[in-house]
Amino acid sequence: MAGIADLPLHYGHVPDYLLKTMKEMCDAIIHTMLYEYGEDKLLDRLSNPMWFQALNNAIGMDWDSSGSTTVLLSILKQIIKPKDGIAIFGGKGKASLSVKDELQHISTFDITPSKIYKYSLLSAKTDSVLLQDGYNLYIHYILISKSGRWLVVQQGMNPFTKYARRYHLLDTENFECDSNSAIIGTTGKAINLLDKNIDETRKTILEEVNTDKDKILQDYTKALNTLNGNSTLELIERTAAISGFDRIKKIDYYRPISIEKLKRNLNKIQNETFPSLSSALLGGLTASTTRAMSLIADLIYNEPPSFIDPVNYPYDPFKYAFTIGGKDSIPYSVNKKVAEEVIETMKNMVIKSKIEDKNKKRSVYKIEKLYRLANI
Numbered sequence: 001m002a003g004i005a006d007l008p009l010h011y012g013h014v015p016d017y018l019l020k021t022m023k024e025m026c027d028a029i030i031h032t033m034l035y036e037y038g039e040d041k042l043l044d045r046l047s048n049p050m051w052f053q054a055l056n057n058a059i060g061m062d063w064d065s066s067g068s069t070t071v072l073l074s075i076l077k078q079i080i081k082p083k084d085g086i087a088i089f090g091g092k093g094k095a096s097l098s099v100k101d102e103l104q105h106i107s108t109f110d111i112t113p114s115k116i117y118k119y120s121l122l123s124a125k126t127d128s129v130l131l132q133d134g135y136n137l138y139i140h141y142i143l144i145s146k147s148g149r150w151l152v153v154q155q156g157m158n159p160f161t162k163y164a165r166r167y168h169l170l171d172t173e174n175f176e177c178d179s180n181s182a183i184i185g186t187t188g189k190a191i192n193l194l195d196k197n198i199d200e201t202r203k204t205i206l207e208e209v210n211t212d213k214d215k216i217l218q219d220y221t222k223a224l225n226t227l228n229g230n231s232t233l234e235l236i237e238r239t240a241a242i243s244g245f246d247r248i249k250k251i252d253y254y255r256p257i258s259i260e261k262l263k264r265n266l267n268k269i270q271n272e273t274f275p276s277l278s279s280a281l282l283g284g285l286t287a288s289t290t291r292a293m294s295l296i297a298d299l300i301y302n303e304p305p306s307f308i309d310p311v312n313y314p315y316d317p318f319k320y321a322f323t324i325g326g327k328d329s330i331p332y333s334v335n336k337k338v339a340e341e342v343i344e345t346m347k348n349m350v351i352k353s354k355i356e357d358k359n360k361k362r363s364v365y366k367i368e369k370l371y372r373l374a375n376i
Contacts, residue, residue: 039085111148195306
């Protein structure tokens with residue numbers, strides 16, 4: 001499952017004493033899951049944005065805070081090591097760019113560092129270029145299992161709406177179509193080139209990218225003239241993006257960029273033919289250039305992008321906030337005593353299971369040894 005979750009922007013930090021409890025609680029839960037189900041199953045669970053939020057609630061973090069992504073991913077990176085079967089790279093802000101430098105730690109994993117880095121780059125490009133929803137990415141983590149499966153969790157913020165949005169991408173090989181499905185949040189405005197129903201639009205934009213740059217500039221000028229000639233169209237500012245809105249047709253258009261900026265962007269794109277939009281993204285296709293291409297596809301070739309900001313509503317994770325309470329005292333202050341009891345119980349469960357499993361293996365070994373001796 002992959003998806004998106006919207007969370008209100010919260011500021012501040014977690015007190016050290018509470019962070020220690022959260023870390024121990026998370027450590028107990030995660031290593032129980034790793035022992036019982038394995039790393040691939042844990043990756044599946046973390047790819048579900050609502051399960052991710054439920055885990056955040058269960059360890060005592062705010063149930064509805066943008067900081068839940070920062071805190072939980074930071075804790076996961078601290079408590080899960082490659083020897084556990086999962087490697088975690090990336091971070092918040094500048095640390096989100098550290099993936100390439102951290103990849104030397106997975107020499108024993110069934111996936112190459114170059115492939116991981118490619119998935120990391122494409123995930124970030126997908127949710128900032130092909131899906132333009134007004135959220136600027138500032139958190140990016142990629143989690144890799146020993147078998148080579150991967151999960152990207154990243155988050156963007158919109159300072160105008162005061163919301164953050166979290167994106168989850170799991171094992172996708174198609175970064176161009178439906179790689180995200182929204183999970184929860186308020187529906188806003190978006191240019192959505194990931195919609196599975198607009199294959200022709202994607203083809204048209206790719207053809208434009210691969211054509212002569214002078215023709216692109218001519219088509220864009222023509223599209224701008226068409227846009228400016230529509231007397232019912234007015235430029236308005238909504239949800240952190242200036243765009244056109246036709247009050248009669250109820251169609252959202254796109255914020256135009258200057259010809260000079262488009263020309264500069266086109267000059268930065270590698271001089272080669274791109275076989276796919278994914279390769280164009282890696283070759284330097286930017287968000288503003290994609291908006292220009294979308295405008296051309298719509299007004300010149302009658303192939304508009306989707307304007308659907310995808311959201312849906314699965315189960316509510318708030319109930320998990322009742323596990324030990326929450327940082328902001330919702331539904332009540334974190335009960336440290338209960339947290340310690342839960343942590344101790346789960347640790348004992350894992351230790352007991354490991355001992356029983358070890359004894360079981362020893363018993364099987366003894367039986368096999370006796371069988372071999374009996375057949376000598």
